[in-house]
Amino acid sequence: MAKLMRKRKLKSKSFDEMYNEQFRAVIDNRTSLSIYNKKRRSFCIIRKNLAKDYEIEVDASEAPVLNKxxxxxxxxxxxxxxLKILENEIFPLIDAFKNVFGEEKELKLKSIKLAIGGSNTDYVTIRENDLTKYDVKPTLSGLRVFIEENDDSILGFLDSEYITEEGNVIYLNCEKREVSDNIYSIKIKILASMQQRGYFLQEEHKYYGLQLFIIIESRKPNDDKLFKFLKELGIDWELIFFRRRLAIHDWTEIECQKDSENLKCFIRAKYDTLNYFDINNIIRIIVKNQLPFNVADKMASLLYKMKSERATELQEKKYQFDPFLDESIQNERNYRKTRYIDQAQPIDEYSLTLKKAEIAAAAKIACAYLGIHKQIKVDKDISDAEILKYQGELTNF
Structure with missing residues (x-):
């Protein structure tokens, strides 16, 4: 029984963190967004500061007694x-949403409270469930139609929910689930955060700082419809991702140029089939010739592909037909290879060590590819004929 029991392997924190990514981008003085990518989920949270352009009326409520x-x-x-917030900021989102995901798609209205009356001191409220009594569709499009038809009597919209755990006062809440194959949901909320009240009092001189949030949950971060929707919202996602990639690439290059140990770690992490000897020989030729980071990266990429191709060729050689063997013997030999060798000893790319001539050839091709004109210095035991031979092979990659 003890032999049958195996110790359960737990994923390390670093393993899970490899799939996590989070960053923020500021678009303008009113708009920002945060991207959070998990292993099987991606969240794009867009925030627009409404307090800069719109006023809000505040009065005491009956909560001291009502909450009991x-x-x-x-x-x-x-x-x-x-009410201008809905007309200027929310209703245009309906058209943007339909332009990308289709006219038949509707954002479900989950929460809103409208003020109906003659003035701010003379009104009553109706909620989203009251609207259905007037044959209003429980969607954001239905709300737009209702407001357009009753514009004279609708004064504004009030706080409709108070989520104590989050400290958020919700004014509008709508969503659409299963938007597309890759987008799980899109939520649109207008809220005021009690946690941020101090900021809005100081910066905007307003007791409640209203903010518009658009929350997009998707299967992957690089979905075409997601990007198209962001463009409809006036967000240049290409510029955001370009800046981020450029910044990360520059940082990596600087660190690898500064220290060859960093370059070793980079190659080892990115090209996992290159073994200890491969990487050391790559670094040796890079240092000896004072070649830049992009040459090292290109070299490693070429050699990585070469090893993969070579492992495939070796695997195929196991099953090459020998014309001098009887067919029954050939079949028996192939059966044994399949039955015993392949299952027990598959070709391991990591165990294949590259020759110095192959690495020198990769250096020459990488320099030529990147337009770097430099005479590559190699060890004396490497012949020019060997280098030329492997250059011809590497040009296929």
Whole structure:
């Protein structure tokens, strides 16, 4: 029984973290976004500061008494947002959404509270579930139609939810699930954060700082429809990703140029079939000839592909037909190889060590490819004929 029991292997934190990525981009003085990528999920959170352009009316609420009766507590202030927020910031999102995902797609209205009346001191409220009684579709498009038809009597929209755990006051909440094959959901929210109240009091001189959030959850971060939707929102995602990649690449290059040990680590991590001897010989020729980082990267890429191709060729040689053997013997030999050799000893690319001439040939091709005119110095035991031979082979990659 003890032999049958195996110790369970737990994934290390570093293994999981390899798949995680998080960064923030500021688009302008009102708009920013954060990207968070997990192993099987990607989140794009777009935030727009509405407090800069829109006013909000605040009054005391009945919460001191009402909260004793309700299961869900209400905020102690009643706040009304300007209707122009919906007209200028929210309703254009409907068209952007439909342009990308199709006219038949609708954002479901989950939460809103409208003020209906003659003035800010004379009104009543209706919620999203009340709208259905007036045959209003419970969607963002339905809300737009209702407001357009009753514009004279709608004063604004108020706080509709208070999530105490998050400290958020919600004014609008709508979403669409299963948007496309790769996009799980898109949520649109207008909220005010109690945690950020101090900031808005100081910067905008407003007690409630309204913000628009668009939360996109997708299967992968590089989805075409996601990028198209961002463009519809006026966000230049190409520039964001270009800046980020360029910054990371420059940092990697600087660190690898500074220290050959960093270059070793980079090659080992990126090209995992290159073994200890391969990497040492690559570094040796790079240092000896004072070649830049991009040459080392190109060399490693060529040699990585060569090793992969060579392992495939060796695997295929196991099954080459021998015309001098009887067919039954040939079949028996192939059967034994399949039955015993392949299962027990598969070709291991890592165990194949590259020749010095192959690495020298890769250096020459990498320099030529990148337009670097330099005479490559090699060890005396490497013949020019060998280098030329492997140059011909490497040009296929």
């Amino acid at each position: 009766l309700l299961d869900s507590p209400q905020p102690f202030e009643s706040s009304m947002a300007n």
